[in-house]
Amino acid sequence: MSGAALGLEVVVVFFLALFLLHRYGDFRKQQRMVLFGTLLAWYLCFLIVFILPLDVSTTIYNQCVIDYTHAVTPTVPANQTTGNSTVPPTQSTAKACTKPWSYIPHGIMPVFWRVVYWTSQCLTWLLLPFMQSYARSGGFSITSKIKTALIENAIYYGTYLLIFGSLLIYVAVHPQWHLSWYELQTIGITAANTWGLFLLVLLMGYGLVEIPRGYWEASRHGHQLIKTYFKLAKLMTEKADSEENLEDVMEEVRKVSESIKYNHPLRKYIDTVLRKCPVEYQEKMGRNMDDYEDFDDRQNTYPTEKSLAKLHKQVIYAVQRHNRTRVQWHVQLEEAFHLEDVAKNESSSAREFVHSFASAEPPGWFQRYFYTPAVEWYWECLLKQWFYRVLAVVLSLFSVAVVWSECTFFSTRPVLSLFAVLIQLAQKDYNYLYIEMACFITIFFLCTTVYSTVFRIRVFNYYYLAPHHQTDAYSLQFSGMLFCRLTPPLCLNFLGLIHMDSAISHKDREQTAYTSIMGSMKVLSIIANGFYIYYPMLIVILCIATYFSLGTRCLNLLGFQQFMGDNELTSDLIDEGKELLKRERRKRQRIEDGENRRREWRERYGNREQNATRNRNVQQAELQETNYADTANANASSAGRQAKYTRASSQPERDCIELLEDAEPLDFNADMPSDDPLGAETGRHTGGRYLSMSNSQSRIFDDV
Secondary structure, X not given: XXXXXXXXXXXXXXXXXXXXXXXXXXXXXXXXXXXXXXXXXXXXXXXXXXXXXXXXXXXXXXXXXXXXXXXXXXXXXXXXXXXXXXXXXXXXXXXXXXXXXXXXXXXXXXXXXXXXXXXXXHHHHHHHHHHHXXXXXXXXXXXXXXXXXXXXXXXXXXXXXXXXXXXXXXXXXXXXXXXXXXXXXXXXXHHHHHHHHHHHHHHHHHHHHHHHHHHHHXXXXXXXHHHHHHHHHHHHHHHHHHHHHHHHXXXXXXXXXXXXXXXXXXXXXXXXXXXXXXXHHHHHHHHOOOOOOOOOOOOOOOOOHHXXXXXXXXXXXXXXXXXXXXXXXXXXXXXXXXXXXXHHHOOOOOOOOOOOOOOOOOOOHHHHHOXXXXXXXXXXXHHHHHHHHHHHHHHHHHHHHHHHHHHHOOOEOOXXXXXXXXXXXXXXXOOHHHHHHHHHHHHHHHHHHHHHHHHHOEEOOOEEOOOOOOOOHHHHHHHHHHHHHHHHHHHHHHHHHOOOOHHHHOOOOOOOXXXXXXXXXXXXXXXXXXXXXXXXXXXXXXXHHHHOOHXXXXXXXXXXXXXXXXXXXXXXXXXXXXXXXXXXXXXXXXXXXXXXXXXXXXXXXXXXXXXXXXXXXXXXXXHHHHHHHXXXXXXXXXXXXXXXXXXXXXXXXXXXXXXXXXXXXXXXOOOOOOOOOOHHHHOXXXXXXXXXXXXXXXXXXXXX
């Protein structure tokens, strides 16, 4: 099993990152470089989280081997020696140094961490910012996009170079410091981790409170439904704003498209912009434009390539925002309908879950055999809320443990960090599986509090991770940058919590391969002994502020509508969302009723009508043959009798009979002149005849 666990986790983590990217990104529409850069950033960060527990267990085993080696050849006191003999190691010590199942051979982990860490740092500080500007650029060529990206990142890179240069000059002129390349590298890593730790505490303080509270509120169906009404009202406002913005941008595109004709040099740029517009707008602009009209430079003022690039950027943003709000609106409607169905089914005595609207897709094998209506009722109306409450309590206990450990992890005598106590207890028995599980659960919870906040926060429409493939390229890459900057300090913080970092424990023990790559923080004692120890204590203040929703209240006072139960504006938005949902429910109910009526009509009368039509056609054919023969015989006999025994009573009757006998059948396919253009379609008098609708429908509309 040597190295097998490492290879297995490398594969599993890749598919996890790919799954998340598929949920938030769009593989078919977004650029391949954007998807590759985001996938690589997420993948490397998740690798650090999943592989670090293996590094911890391997380090504990290596320390066991060192202790065993010293125990075999110790410096034994005189009263414990007999001649040249030494104290042999006990059987328990030999048994404790059994290799763990996930043991990674010596020399692999340092190389692995070096590749993962420096690749992620190059992504977050160099490549991803450049790719962000490149993806947002409205340029029409690769050269113009690269130029725009370089200009936008000049200030960004210049700021870091200025700070790093100032620190380098300060270190160079200081008489006590003689830094080598290794120490300069450590200073750079420390600076990056310090920036990440500053943001890490802010995000973690929010997630430690909001995640347990979110599950507790999810167990309250009434509260969740009211909050969904509020979200619907806000989303409707955003949806209307996005539609209005799209209309304005499309109007600008239409004006520019009509002013620049087919033979203008800038026409190729207009065609590029039009391809980014929705299909319905492309069709409208195509119908209202004469592509073969020459342009005249003396009469018209044409936009520049720079203004067209700006318009191109606006089109990309407007279309992305419109599609995102439209998809989110439908998803939010489905959630609201489901919550209302849960509220109705809770009082049902049949104990079978009944949906308001039938699903568009047929139920799969899981719904047919396992997740039946009865099982769904017990889960949605009874078990789910208790499961969420238990989960909220467990997560709350984890949050309390994290807050306590963050405030006390610097104390080594006595050991106050709860996670350090658990790891040290397991280390005594060298229970490697327990050590790895404890490390993985702890670091996974820490990452969940941080990463979930990254996925939930929204900076206006500048940064927004939207599910259902609706996240734009800029937000995807920005999330990759955040992950690469937050994960290394988060892992160092975790190693400090379990006292596996010598800068915290102050013990001469075996270091993890990850810590050796980070370097010794003792180079900058102010950061190692000050900022890294006391700054995480601020997490207590952040948790208290999040518990009392101080940030939400401040945003609400500034005019950003937030869900507040005791606010008049919140009540108005809840009522508005409820009315919107009622309107959508009536609309969907009418559509479903119409579909049901058509389905019932087809089932009831479809086969009967087909059989009746088939029988009627056969009977008409037989009747026509019989009537034709009878008519021919009758005409022959009646003509003879009429010539022999009768005569016309008057001249007009004889003329009428002759006219009818000589008349030819009407050709309905022929073009007949008419003064009324609607006469052929409405059955009006045309050319001296009345056209029957039953006879003319199958012929008049053949060409339509």
